[in-house]
Amino acid sequence: MVLIVVVLTMSMAVYWLTMHFVRQRALANQIAIGKALYAQHCASCHGVNLEGQPNWQTRNADGKLPAPPHNDSGHTWHHSDEQLFKITKLGVSAIVPDYESDMIGFEGKMSDEEIRTVINFIKSTWSPRYRDYQAERNRFQ
Numbered sequence: 001m002v003l004i005v006v007v008l009t010m011s012m013a014v015y016w017l018t019m020h021f022v023r024q025r026a027l028a029n030q031i032a033i034g035k036a037l038y039a040q041h042c043a044s045c046h047g048v049n050l051e052g053q054p055n056w057q058t059r060n061a062d063g064k065l066p067a068p069p070h071n072d073s074g075h076t077w078h079h080s081d082e083q084l085f086k087i088t089k090l091g092v093s094a095i096v097p098d099y100e101s102d103m104i105g106f107e108g109k110m111s112d113e114e115i116r117t118v119i120n121f122i123k124s125t126w127s128p129r130y131r132d133y134q135a136e137r138n139r140f141q
């Protein structure tokens, strides 16, 4: 009886550890794919290291704002997942109607899944404090 319990407990532990490892690997793969998508579609404006364009808080001569950073120093983490998805797919004007911006949407250029994957990569670069804030933000969309 005791032996059965021990064997069962051990198999459950092995199963749990294996699943944990598999999930971690899948997550790491997703982040790597998101990183490649970021380099291909976003880095030209938002910076190779997510640092944004120089003087990103000051409007250009044409009255539009430069691309902000996507790391902790920007304000991407102020937005819920749904807003980030909409901005990336449809452009800033999707959440601020009639707003003129160089952030045009990626609809037709990226699939919904690719958009979610690139956003997950961006989120993975934030420090825990900002990730927690944004997770909280998601509860009030």
Ligand code: HEC
Residues within 6 Å of the ligand: 038, 041, 042, 043, 044, 045, 046, 064, 065, 066, 067, 068, 074, 075, 076, 077, 084, 087, 088, 092, 100, 101, 102, 103, 104, 106, 118, 119
């Ligand atoms: C042609 C340049 C350009 C490209 C390419 C670009 N962006 Fe942007 N993005 C901008 C600009 C400029 C803004 C700021 C718009 C504003 O606030 O007026 C912006 C803003 C954003 C915002 C809102 C950030 C905030 O804090 O308000 C998100 C999210 C975003 N971009 C995501 C992306 C993603 C993801 C990609 C790649 C798939 C991407 N952008 C590619 C120029 C670009």
